[in-house]
Amino acid sequence: MNRPTTTLPGDPPGGRRAVAVWSIGVAVYFVAVIFRTSLGVAGLDAADRFHVNASALSTFSILQLLVYAGMQIPVGLLVDRLGTKKVLCLGAVLFTAGQLGFAFSPSYGTALASRALLGCGDAMTFISVLRLGTRWFPARRGPFVAQLAGLVGMAGNLVSTLVLARLLHGLGWTPAFAGSALAGAVVLVLALLFLKDHPEGHEPEPFPHQGAAYVRRQIVEAWREPGTRLGMWVHFTTQFPAMVFLLLWGLPFLVQAQGLSRATAGELLTLVVLSNMVVGLVYGQVVARHHAARLPLALGTVAATAVMWALTLAWPGAHAPMALLVVLCVVLGACGPASMLGFDFARPANPPERQGTASGITNMGGFIASMTTLFAIGVLLDATGDDYSVAFCAVFVLQALGLTQILRLRGRAARRERERLVASRVETVHVPAA
16 A cells, blocks of 8 residues: 555645754754764773773663663653653753763763663654644655654764774763763754754644543553554564664673674674664655555564574684674664654654653653663573674564564554545545635
């Protein structure tokens, strides 16, 4: 089924102003991703600085993701209630403070607290950007705009891999992290001065908020939609292999298990990011034109990722060949764009006043999976004496769980979406002419 190409009644007009305002929101998200992924290039340095083992090192990322995942539904509710600008600005304050605190942390405990604060601010960015896109662009552009936001986020990952890594090894821990925190102050000022929640004439209809009753209703009604749950499990199953690789364990795996230099390992991490950016553009265009391609793309990405990890971990030699590692990194680059497809299941399943809550539920999926896998790999590495072939088998367990849920929910979600489409067409036909 192809997505309709006409602008829907009441849709925002888009245009240059929409791009300008949306770009400010995306800039906040861009900086948040730089800060989020900064530990990925500093994992070995952090282990030396704070004198911790693999399990304790993974706790940095686990705590950050735990806070991030736990904040998703509250942030979705805040976005629905307060609007994008207030939530994005608060997020920028928190993640900047967290990055600055991490720069000056004298101990493992204070560094953990700083990463938790960073995770709290980071959690407020992506859902806000998704909401900003739906308020400023026509609905038919939704998949492409969402994929483009994810692409910009991966560009932030690229900055971490290329720029922050060099600053870290050239200037040292404190100057690198403290200097990067200046970017948070810049985007905060831009958001305060220029960001707007919606274009003139497209204000959302007033929606009564009734305290705890409103919160329960938003969550329950969003969760009841099969599309929301399917979106969450698509996000859960597709995102985490690349997230775990980029956020923490990719560099140690490539250096310690595969015998590569830090420079070569950094180039492979960069390849994951570049692949993500290219695949994101492709997925966004495909889904915008062919709505039915969502699930095949997601399932194909899961299958390709499982196959490449199986080949890499089961390779009979001491180290996998470089060609195989290159293909693995290219395939991992498709995980981020595939996870964005989860929002394309949740978006049509929920009305505008519930989009933030539904997006929060969806976004929890991948980060819960990432947090679980980060912890499992750290524990298995300590238990097996740094046997990465055993530790990374945790990936297959999470993929199997997610795939089971996707296959269970896909039929119900498709039927519900068809019912909504028919109902909207009938309603449009019966709308009297102005």
